[in-house]
Amino acid sequence: MANPILSRSGSMSDSALSQHMSQVFNYMAGGVGVSGIVAYAVTSSPALMQLAIKGQLFWFIALFGVALMLQKIVFSLQPAAGLAVFAGFAALMGLSLAPLAMVYTGSSIATAFATASVMFAGTAAYGYFTKKSLSGWGTFLMMGVWGLVGASIINLVLSLFGVNTGPMSFVISLIAVPLFAGMTAYDVNNIRETFASYGRDEVMRSRLAILQATSLYINFINMFTALLNILGERR
Secondary structure (H helix, E strand, O other): OOOHHHHHHHHHHHHHHHHHHHHHHHHHHHHHHHHHHHHHHHHOOHHHHHHHHHOHHHHHHHHHHHHHHHHHHHHOOOHHHHHHHHHHHHHHHHHHHOOHHHHEOHHHHHHHHHHHHHHHHHHHHHHHHOOOOOHHHHHHHHHHHHHHHHHHHHHHHHHHOOOOOHHHHHHHHHHHHHHHHHHHHHHHHHHHHHHHHOOOOHHHHHHHHHHHHHHHHHHHHHHHHHHHHHHOOEO
16 A cells, blocks of 8 residues: 555655746746847847847857856846846847848748757657656766867857858757757756755755756757758748
């Protein structure tokens, strides 16, 4: 006969995890929405579009710097303020992504977004429902991410100096799609595996939800832009 206390405890734990995952994905989806709104607003303003185009390297460095510092920033603030920082990060990302509308057709952008959404949902579901821990993927995936960041910086700098980096950009995108799909599965699996260690601390849980949403948001954005570079039809 099942122990009713253990059963109730397990049920409460599952419910708390489900609520936490829902919060994480809601934050992540909200970040994508903020980026989309900002990107649309920038495309509607020639002055803002020129700012976005001319400052590409600066936006890249700024986003990279904020991403590195986000954990320290969020843990120094109350959750509501930390969430505002994430919204600002998503807005800055939207500004940096806006020039893509000048390069690719609207249908291509929609197709890449839909494909990235399906891939993201599939890999997130795998990370959540798989019975095994994916912790062993961590080192390999992070090495891949840092290598990709380095290659992307080189690619961006060369392109700003007028060097044709088409083949290099295409190869980076081919690597980025499976890499960030793997990161999505790993991140979701890690949330599930580690939730018990912080689930009772509401403030800690809220702060971590913001950071976890940011990681998933970055995974999605990278999958989207990589797929757009692979599948997109240029104007």
